[in-house]
Amino acid sequence: MTSSELDSTQPSRPSRPNLAFRQLRGRRSPAEFAAAVRRAAREIGERVSCDARYVGRVEAGEIRCPNYAYERVFLHMFPGRTLTDLGFAPRSSVRGRRTREAEDGPLAHLPSPARAAGETRGVYEPYDTQDPYDPHEKTEESDVLRRAFMTGGGATVAAASLSPFGLALDATAAQRPARRLGTSEVEVVEEAVRRIRLLDDRHGADGLYRRAAAPLRAAYELLDAGTTRHAAGERLHSGAGELAISVGWLAHDSGRFDDARSHYAEALATARMAGDPALEAHAFCNMSFLARDAGRPREAVRAAQAAQRVARPLGSARLLSLLALREAGGWAGLADRTGCAQALARAQALFDRGRSDADPEWMSFYGEAELEGLEAQCWSTLGDWHRAARHAGRAAHLQDPHFTRNTALYTAELADDLARGGHPDEAAAAGLRVLELLSEVQSSRIQTMLAGTARVLLPHRRASGVSAFLEKHASVPRAV
Structure with missing residues (x-):
């Protein structure tokens, strides 16, 4: 079922905010509340993938009635209350109606209608999040993956939502359903990706993450419009997926690991539905990096290896080099010095083949400095502080001044390696250089x-x- 088919069944009345549910969240942030929902689900043996955006949709009234899995979790969290007490509409008012399809998206017409998006127990789910490189590991991202293709508010919302980065579509034209979206709208999405990456290179992620949510939502609204020409549609899928990865990276770099995991999973689902191996490799690449940072090194290795399998036919030696470094980071986390060294050697050999036209646009950051910096992180993880400091020093020296964030990152790595390696004075000097850069860079x-x-x-x-x-370090304000 296409979005255009669903639009004709949308109720005419606008969504009413769910004030009761918002009150129950209290002073917790949407992300904190979502984490509490996931914990409550585990307590009763449910699997839901609640995230900040799901909480936002509930509070905005977009979800009039939760599916059965969420209902059980919410009633467990708030004993003695009914769905109506939580601000939801009675299930009898939405079940079996076309309106329900419009709210739950294109999967609502599939078998087992009693369980909708986000409910994972014993159902057929075409966007199931079974770990593609570990069939025994089930993640909590199923509704996020499906939501990449759910209906939204249409192209009008999309036109307005790209504005946080100074981008805008023709809102008047977007209001005309008969108009087929073309290259101009796709180019706006692609430009949003470039601008986010540029701002991140200069200033870090912390100040950008919240602003980037609107362009991401806008990109998927355009996909939902379902009126894109075939060629433009392929570009729009790729652009939306790259935007999800960029926003995921902002979450990742600012310490919001759960949010990052959701965004990366969204990008992976988009890649697979669109048959886009380049986007799939990029998503796996970032998932590997996140897994390493989140303390899941074996998952980091598997994701990097999955990325390499997808990327080999693409013909980019530089991409394969970066993916080998991601694998090396996972081996280092497993304290496997041999596996790490072999992956590092492979990364260097692939890097030495040079650039090619097949290199993805998003890899503009990957040069000799990044190669040295990632190798430094591997040796640091293995406790070889002297070797780590040597590579971190090279990375900071080689880094293009345009990449202010990376200059600060490599210098911070150098400071830490020197400190742990028994060179406090040199470590302090490097640390002071980083503090000077923090006036321009916001990175948790x-x-x-x-x-x-x-x-x-x-x-x-x-x-x-x-x-x-x-x-000086004690006087620097911490990121909130």
Whole structure:
């Protein structure tokens, strides 16, 4: 069922905000509340993939009645209350009606209608999140994957929602359903990806993440419009998937790992539905990096290997080099020095083949500096501080000044490796250079690294250089 078919069945009245549900969330953020929902689900043996955006949809009134899995979880969280008490419409008012299809999306017409998007127990789910590189590991992203292809508010909303980055579609034209969306709208989505990446390169993720949610939603609204020409449709799928990865990276770099996982899963679903191996490789690449940072090194290895299988036919040696580095990071997390060294050697050999026309646009950041920086992280994870510091120093020296965030990142890595390797004065000097860059860069990742360096240097606080670093570090505001 296409979005255009669903639009004709949408109820004429607008969604009413669910104020009762919003009140129950209290002072918790949507992400914090979503985490509480997932914990409650595990307590009763349910599997739901609630995230901040699902909470937002409920509070906005877009979800008039939750599916059965969510109902059981919510009633477990708030005993003694009914769905009506939680601000939802009675199930009898939505079950079996075409309106329900419009709200739950194109999967509502599939078998087992009693379970809708997000409910995973014992149902056929075409966008199931069974781990593609570990068939025994079930993730909690099923409704996120499906939501990549659910109906939304139409192209008019999309036109307005790209504005946070100074981008706009022809809103008047978007209101005309008969008009087929073409290259101009696709180019706006692609430009949003470029602008987000450019701003991240210069300023880091923390200040961008919330602003990037609107363009991402807008891109999927355009996909939902279902009126795109075939060639433009393929580009729009790729653009929307790349945008999901970019927003996921902003979440990743700012420490919002659950949000990042959802965005990356969304991109992976988009890639597979569109048959886009380049996008699929990119999604797996970032999933591997996230798994490493989240303390799941074996998953990081599997995701990197899956990415390499998908990427080999694409003909980009640089892409395969980066994916080998992602695998090396996973092996380092598993304390497998041999596996790590072999992957690093493969990454270097592939890198030495040089650039080619097959290299993806998003890999503009990947040069010799990034190669050195990622290798430094591997040796640091393995506890080889001297080797790690050598590579981190090279990375900071080689980095193009345009990439302010990466310069700060590599220098922070250098400071930490020097501190742990027994060179407190040099570590403090590097740390001070990072603090100077933090006036331009907002990155929770870098702040977390510096905090760890400061703890290591505390026993050396009587040294003048160390003391200066610790005092300046203590005065820097922390990201909220």
